[in-house]
Amino acid sequence: MNSLFGKTIVVAGATGGIGEGVTKRLLQHGAKVVALGRNEDKLEQLRVYLSSSVDTNNLxxxxxxxxxxxxxxxxxxxxxxxxxxxxxxxxxxxxxxGEANRRLIDVSDELWEQAIQDNLTSHFRTLRTLVPLLKTDGALIHLSGLSADSPYPGAGLIGLTNAAKKSLVLTMAAEQDSNGPRIYELIIGPIRTRERVARGVARANWYDPEDLGGFMSELIQGDTEAAQKPLHYMIQRGS
Structure with a gap:
């Protein structure tokens, strides 16, 4: 469980349902985790939540x-x-x-532009900031939903931005030279976040956020066969 001892890892979106579980698992593996968020109150809530189950001295x-x-x-x-x-x-x-639950034909210009800003431009800017901060043997893992690969009727804005993000990340990974940091795109299915578990909608075969964090730990270490490939999928247990 100390496989990441001595390593410093940034988690962007650490206060979200997935981010908190990933942060928890990285801490359990011995990493120093820098949890980034826009809201100070949510960051404090994250610390309180994690303090009940892990040592937060490295948070x-x-x-x-x-x-x-x-x-x-x-x-x-x-x-x-x-x-x-x-x-x-x-x-x-x-x-x-956002307000993505509608047919694409019913999407207004304003909603379109907001979705591109929130779910594509923001990711580009985040990557532009974080990738240059990585050590040459470091690694960045970016998450996108399964709709990156399949039509998503009724919520096409989410699907098309996921597809664009997948292309963005894989292109950036291909542009890195052999001496640069590794960049990964991780496509995920529905995740058993605390909020979904509390609402009773989480299924047993869905991955927990901590499962994602465990796989990310392997990618960051970089010494497995999986770490040699830029694209990965964690859709549901047994798939």
Whole structure:
């Protein structure tokens, strides 16, 4: 359980249902985790939640907005670099459902532009900030939903932005030279978040957020066969 001892890993979106479980598992594996979020209250709630099950001495919470233009991105880069130096790993677990539950033909210009901003542009800006912060043997794991590969009737905005994010991440991975950090796209199915479990809608064959964190630990270590491939899937147990 100390496979990540001595490594510093940033988790963008750490206060979300998936991010909190990933953060928990990375801490259990011995990493120093820098949990990033926009809301200070949610970051404090994350610390309180994790303190009941893991040692939070290696948890650093930091309020920061990664979704900024070039000047703002550079300021965030400088802030993280000055405080933590180059990173061993990064996890990008951000995104919002928004008002995506409608047919594409019914999507207004305003809703279209908001969805692109929230679920594509924000990811590009986050990657642009975090990838240069990684050590040459470091790794970044980006999460997208299964709709990246299949039509998603009734919520096409989510599907099309997931498909675009998949292309974005895999292209960025291909553009890295052999000496650069590794970049991974992890396509996931429904996840057993605490909120879904509380509502009674989580199924037994869905992965827990901590399962994702365990697989990410392997990718960050980089010494498995899986770590040699940029694209991975965790859809449901047994699949």
């Amino acid at each position: 650093i919470t930091l309020q920061v907005n990664l979704d900024q233009g070039q000047e703002g991105s550079r300021e965030v880069y400088d802030k993280l670099k000055e405080r933590f130096g180059y990173l061993d790993g990064a996890v990008v677990a951000i995104g919002t459902w």
